[in-house]
Amino acid sequence: MPLSRVVCRYWGDQYPSQEMKTWLAQGLNIEIISRHSYDGQPDDSWMAYTYPGLTCIEDWKGNHRSLQSTIDFLQRHPLLKRIELDPAHIFENAPWGVAFANRMHPYSCKIGRPPATVFKVDEEWLYKSIRVSFQDDIPHGGVEIVETMVRKMGTMLPQSSSSPWVTAGIDFLSPVGEYMTSEDLIGILTRNSSHVTNLQFGKFLCDILAREYTQIVEPGFAIDAGFRSFRERLMQAMPMLDGVELYCQGF
Incomplete structure (x- = not known):
């Protein structure tokens, strides 16, 4: 049987052995690559190879070399749709990290744990799961600024049926809780995050x-x-919402 008709559903070695290199050259399909425990050191040699059939990467800390080398790798793997990012992921060397920073400009934010997951929708990498802590100082009473931040973040979340489960976490370094009301927040989320199915708050x-x-x-x-009251009111206002979580220690 030709190796192009053989599927390895899960591969988790640090880099391809000589035997694996031969199999890859002969067309062996690999569906999922796990980088768990292997990206702690700047060894990206595994990215030099093409993995036919690749659809998912798990626990990826990212590429230590450059943004362009990440783009080159992604272009060689058109079937790759889902990447689960390690908490130590190098966002500046990934197109989804650069796109997020550009989309959020001029605001700064920190992507928190647990690790984010990106999902390709119509050739654009969006965040299927993400926790964001906005770092900017917001003037007292700046509810409109808060809404702008949430709206910008929402544009980086998939809104199509191809990714039906979307999780977003939101927190602010600035003390917006001193003046914002729960009704303010529900209104902001209803207008800008109606496609999110799980919301988390810091x-x-x-x-x-x-x-x-x-x-x-x-x-x-x-x-x-x-x-309890907030969750009930929010879920009434957002029928697609499946879960609401609260983290008083932040993300």
């Missing part, structure tokens, strides 16, 4: 809920009570 939402509910319930229960 410390800023805890600040909002503590401020709004401390006068209603005992202080020790304010955030829990507030989050």
Whole structure:
């Protein structure tokens, strides 16, 4: 049987052995490559090869060499649709990292853990799963700026049926929780994130809920009570939403 008709569903070696190089040259298909534990050192020699049939890469810290070499690798693998990024991923050497920074300009943000996942939609790499902590100082009362940030982030998330499960996490270094209301936030998300199926929130939402509910319930229960109400209202406003999570320690 020709090797072009043989599929290796999962390959996890550090780099191809001589035998594997021969098989690849003869057309062996590899569906998934795992880079778990192998990208800690700047050895990108595995990227010099072409892996027919490649559709997914797992635990990829990225390319230590250059953006162009990453682009070259992606162009040689047109079937590659999904990449799960290691928490230490080198975003500046990846087209999705450069695109995200350009799309978010002039705002700066940090992509947090757990690792993001990118998904190719119509030749564009978008984030199927991402947690973002916005780093900029926002003037007191700057709800419109917050909405602009969320809207920009939303353009980097897939909105088509080809990626039905999209997770987005949002937090702010600036103390927006001191003045923003939960209704402000629900309105922003409804207008700009209706395609997201799972939303995660950092410390800023805890600040909002503590401020709004401390006068209603005992202080020790304010955030829990507030989050139950917020989650119910948000899921009513966003029917596609499947889950809402809160992380008071941030991302």
